[in-house]
Structures are given as structure tokens and as C-alpha cells.
């Protein structure tokens with residue numbers, strides 16, 4: 001393999017990111033309707049959640065779905081930011097130090113906003 005910098009294929013990255021964005025939006029919509037279903041099931045059931053086995057199932061469904069939704073939302077935000085950087089022509093450059101992000105890093109993580117050094121620094 002060529003060890004040098006290969007020019008980033010922006011079209012391919014954009015296709016990938018837009019596909020990811022559409023997937024995430026679909027997942028978020030799905031999660032939202034599941035949350036609504038849990039809400040409705042709760043409203044229908046008895047108010048006594050604690051002693052109702054079904055009630056506690058609903059509670060754990062609720063937390064699981066909330067967790068899912070927030071992780072989808074976080075990934076969607078990252079993806080949208082990456083698309084915005086593509087549009088602005090700054091994609092592939094570290095948002096912190098301005099240096100080029102290694103192609104291998106972008107390959108592994110197309111939404112990466114930071115170069116490996118800045119990412120490490122951020123993590124402490």
C-alpha cells in the first residue's frame with residue numbers, strides 16, 4: 001500500500017455520510033414511535049408501576065429506548081457536522097489544530113473532527 005497521503009475521495013465520503021445520516025434519522029424516528037407506544041401502554045395500564053410486572057418492563061423499555069435515541073442523536077449530530085465540513089471544504093482537517101487528519105483515521109471514522117493527537121489530548 002502507498003504509505004503517502006492518498007487524496008481523500010470526497011464524493012465517496014459524502015455518499016457514505018449522507019447514507020449514514022438517512023439511516024440515523026430513520027432509526028430516531030423508529031425509536032420515537034416506540035417511545036410513544038411505551039407512553040401509551042403506560043397510560044393504559046395501572047398507575048402502580050412498582051408492583052406491576054408489566055409496568056417495570058415498560059420502565060426498562062423506556063430507559064433502553066431513551067438511551068438508544070440519545071446515542072443515535074449524538075451520532076447524527078457528528079454526521080451532520082462532518083457533512084457541513086465537506087460543504088465548507090474543511091473536511092479532513094482537524095477542527096482544533098487545523099492539521100490534516102490521517103487518511104487511515106478518516107477511513108476508520110469518517111465523522112472524525114479531530115486529528116489523533118488532539119483527540120488523545122482531549123481524552124487526557
Ligand SMILES: [Zn+2]
Pocket residue numbers: 094095096097098099114115116117118119
Ligand atoms: Zn489536531
